[in-house]
Amino acid sequence: MTRAPRSSVLALALAVGVSLAACGGSDGDGGADDLNADDLALAAAITSGLESSDADGTFAEVMDTECMGVESVKALGGAAAAEEKYGIDAATVDADFTLAGLEPDDARAVVDGYLRCGDLDDLLVVSFVENGATEEEARCVVDNLPENAVVDSFVAAASVDIGDNEAGRAMDEMLQAAAVGCVEQ
Known part of the structure; x- marks a missing residue:
């Protein structure tokens, strides 16, 4: 089993721009019907940024980048709130x-x-494969993670700095335990 690089889940989330801020929940379904012109511009910029960082198209195979742009803006509370709270604009x-x-x-x-x-989960599998694991190895590791671990890892990536942090160490431990489970199968 190829060991995933340290904090690869956290690094992936940040590298592809998945970790953005939010203020308030999102009640939408990825549709842009309730966004104003500034919101739409920010959603388009986020979509473009995600697509630009996905040179080989593997990210877009598992995630709808247009939906992510819209959902980001909705979760941020709109373009005005994103700029005010986090300095994010198109x-x-x-x-x-x-x-x-x-x-x-x-x-x-x-x-x-x-x-x-x-x-x-599929996004994490893609990340592991891009870092040298076979798809079978990557799927085994992801399938052996505790329930909600993948979602929690993306939340941790967006809410802490990558480096020496408790969330990163905890995820490393979960990944190592999952990998050991795959080897023992």
């Missing part, structure tokens, strides 16, 4: 756009929105 979002250190409730709202846009 001009600051690009392929390298990342944001960490969010309040956990804000991070949870964004990830909850992303759940309407694709399967985070």
Whole structure:
């Protein structure tokens, strides 16, 4: 079994721009009907940034980037709230756009929105495969993680800095235990 790089779940979430901020929940379904022009511009910028960071298209295979852009804006409370609370606007979002250190409730709202846009388990499998695991190995590790571990890892990635942090260490331990479970099967 190829061991996933340290904190790969957290790194993936930040590298692809999944970790954005939120203030309040999202009650939408990925549709942009209730967004104003500024909201739509920010959603388009987030979508473009996600697509630009996905050079080989593997991210887009498992996640709907347009939905993620819309859900981000909804979870952020709209473009005005995103700019006021986090300094995020359509001009600051690009392929390298990342944001960490969010309040956990804000991070949870964004990830909850992303759940309407694709399967985070599949996204994690793609990440592991891109880092050298076979698809079978990656799927085994993800399937052996505790319930809600993948969602919780994306929330942790959005709410803490990658580096020496408790959430990263806890996820590393879960990944190692899941990998050991695969080897023992």
